[in-house]
Amino acid sequence: MNESDSQVFHPESFRIDPSRPLYEQYVEQIRARIACRQLLPGTRLPSVRDFAAVMRINPTTAARTYQELERDHLLETFRGQGTYVTRDTAQIAAARKAIAQAAVRELHEVAESLGLSVRGLLELAEWEE
Amino acid sequence: MNESDSQVFHPESFRIDPSRPLYEQYVEQIRARIACRQLLPGTRLPSVRDFAAVMRINPTTAARTYQELERDHLLETFRGQGTYVTRDTAQIAAARKAIAQAAVRELHEVAESLGLSVRGLLELAEWEE
Amino acid sequence: MNESDSQVFHPESFRIDPSRPLYEQYVEQIRARIACRQLLPGTRLPSVRDFAAVMRINPTTAARTYQELERDHLLETFRGQGTYVTRDTAQIAAARKAIAQAAVRELHEVAESLGLSVRGLLELAEWEE
Amino acid sequence: MNESDSQVFHPESFRIDPSRPLYEQYVEQIRARIACRQLLPGTRLPSVRDFAAVMRINPTTAARTYQELERDHLLETFRGQGTYVTRDTAQIAAARKAIAQAAVRELHEVAESLGLSVRGLLELAEWEE
DNA sequence: GTGGTCTAGACCACA
């Protein structure tokens, strides 16, 4: 683990709810960092073992996290060389949009279940930007 | 189970994902029906046993569903008589607002994780009412 | 049911929590009224049937209420004549004291479970007369 | 179950009334132990299965006990790892105060029902610290 | 009849 790696992930920078699956939360938060360009294409991630050590989680949990993100084509692993954020910016843009759409679809479903429009829901929640 | 009861809940009207906790989904959907006034204050719900039979779930699971909603003060239980939608409309209004706020807070967190405002997120998702 | 009877019990004057046994709550509240001299010795109570009708409860619930209070010697029933508050003021005084002692014992047990004295408990609760 | 776990809970140290809900009594008594600092923040509780075995109750009942306390934010559950006393001491202090206030409120209501002040009730019960 | 609780035992996802 070199210095630049250790700068990539700090344990305090992840907000973890112990009652939800850990791997799920790490996936979500790493995905968001890639989508918001906080983690740039080509960035090298810490090894699974280092990630687990830094986060103080089980290595299998760390491995599962990376696997999920690979399946999403947001991470690329080159055997023996390490894991990197994909250089395929189209994939990243697609992920970004998918996250947004999933969030909005969810909001829309909640609104519908209350018999409201999305705008109506925002008003009821007294939301203001 | 009388006719009016059987009109309250149709098994087809619940959308259940078998991979998520059943009681949780029934709670959410009954809560939404109360919050959107589809289930009016004072309405009698089917008995735990009837609900279980209609939904083809275990009575224990049905009971747990009702208990969760009673804890939320959306249902009232009259010993030996049955379970009813609360007549306390303030509780219902509070639940309605809480559902909306939870949804909006969730949206806001996703937006934040992408480095966007809520408005920006809606735009990215190409949402239009 | 004559006029003076109907003045004895008003449904609104009882605070009932539907999730607790009804008979238990009526027993407690009638016992307290006798103990605090709101219901005087010799007062005639409504018949079981009238009590049930006024309170809109099941007659068996009303009967059980009266039975419990008879067992405590706070009510006396003369068959065919009705039910009366006992004229034995010693019984009433004893009940009064028993209620107080039970309440204080309960408080003491809670205090003990928190590792506090009763005085300490009152302070923690920020109680002031 | 290691030795330190088995020291946490002894079956004889719980006073259980079989005529009341078991889970309720375990909840009350564990809550009190947390509130009085007998169970310290971060302490690991026995596993649900061990707790059930030691107390000779069904694992379901044991699980329900832990879940109630988790809902109260007095326990935290780490998936696949176990259940721990919350490290959030504010929650513990709040629970401690809530227990005290509930007890005092109860006392106050009894006093009121007898037409007495709390001080008057304590005198009637001949309570002395 | 109602809901509430408990037991027994199974299966699952997670770490």
Next chain:
DNA sequence: GTGGTCTAGACCACG
């Protein structure tokens, strides 16, 4: 290993 959920079926108190 952990806790979470579900099923099946029993018993109880209450109204």
